[in-house]
Amino acid sequence: xxxxxxxxxxxxxxxxxxxxxxxxxxxxxxxxxxxxxxxxxxxxxxxxxxxxxxxxxxxxxxxxxxxxxxxxxxxxxxxxxxxxxxxxxxxxxxxxxxxxxxxxxxxxxxxxxxxxxxxxxxxxxxxxxxxxxxxxxxxxxxxxxxxxxxxxxxxxxxxxxxxxxxxxxxxxxxxxxxxxxxxxxxxxxxxxxxxxxxxxxxxxxxxxxxxxxxxxxxxxxxxxxxxxxxxxxxxxxxxxxxxxxxxxxxxxxxxxx
Ligand SMILES: [Zn+2]
Numbered sequence: 001x002x003x004x005x006x007x008x009x010x011x012x013x014x015x016x017x018x019x020x021x022x023x024x025x026x027x028x029x030x031x032x033x034x035x036x037x038x039x040x041x042x043x044x045x046x047x048x049x050x051x052x053x054x055x056x057x058x059x060x061x062x063x064x065x066x067x068x069x070x071x072x073x074x075x076x077x078x079x080x081x082x083x084x085x086x087x088x089x090x091x092x093x094x095x096x097x098x099x100x101x102x103x104x105x106x107x108x109x110x111x112x113x114x115x116x117x118x119x120x121x122x123x124x125x126x127x128x129x130x131x132x133x134x135x136x137x138x139x140x141x142x143x144x145x146x147x148x149x150x151x152x153x154x155x156x157x158x159x160x161x162x163x164x165x166x167x168x169x170x171x172x173x174x175x176x177x178x179x180x181x182x183x184x185x186x187x188x189x190x191x192x193x194x195x196x197x198x199x200x201x202x203x204x205x206x207x208x209x210x211x212x213x214x215x216x217x218x219x220x221x222x223x224x225x226x227x228x229x230x231x232x233x234x235x236x237x238x239x240x241x242x243x244x245x246x247x248x249x250x251x252x253x254x255x256x257x
Contacts, residue, residue: 003047004073005049005073006046006048006049006075006179007051007067007070009077010034010035011026012030013052013058014056014057014058015057018030018079019081019150020149021082021148021155031054033078033167033168034078036168037168038050040172045183046175049067051066051067064135065136072139073179074140075137075142076142076144076175077134077143081147083148083150084148084151086148086151086154088122088124089125089144089145090126090127090142091142092126092134093128093131095135101141104142105140108144108175111170111173111177114170119157146158
């Protein structure tokens with residue numbers, strides 16, 4: 001099954017700052033959150049596109065058209081509220097919507113509120129509105145209003161990088177849950193480039209004398225190693241210490257004799 005495509009829509013941008021308050025610009029916060037969500041979603045089997053990934057102005061219709069032309073499966077518009085209230089609310093179109101739109105919204109809303117509850121953020125509810133990006137998009141579309149930029153206690157949270165990171169995680173979690181996304185296999189740590197066996201120094205005829213297993217056998221013969229060990233087996237500190245102590249014992253005996 002091909003990956004689903006999610007379009008994230010950081011509200012406002014460029015000459016349109018969106019709401020402002022307490023030294024904050026809505027357009028900057030929405031972009032920050034959208035980028036964080038996209039980065040987190042990169043760990044999942046899903047395709048993600050942003051309507052903007054920098055500080056540029058894009059009209060509401062252009063945002064909807066972008067998602068429509070891409071054939072996006074889901075659309076999530078990210079905003080910060082203003083007007084003196086407090087809390088979180090989510091929107092879907094106030095006209096006819098698919099059941100999937102309602103389901104997508106409810107899961108996103110619930111997952112974000114699970115996070116916001118810990119901060120005592122008010123749940124303003126699941127709402128409907130005639131917003132252009134919700135009306136003009138041809139796929140399940142949700143718009144979230146994340147706290148109030150012009151309310152001091154909300155703005156304080158919006159200024160807290162830990163909060164923004166957690167909120168982004170909660171939004172991501174909602175998308176992962178709603179779309180039932182599976183994680184990509186974790187990339188294995190890069191295998192270190194095999195190091196060539198150190199070239200033995202000396203004339204070429206001595207090369208054939210490099211015999212790691214023979215060296216191990218010699219130490220065993222001398223009593224410094226008790227068990228059989230493959231020459232390329234890892235050595236523990238315990239084994240190393242045992243060998244050294246056997247050597248020290250031998251040296252002590254020789255010194256004292
Ligand atoms: Zn906005």
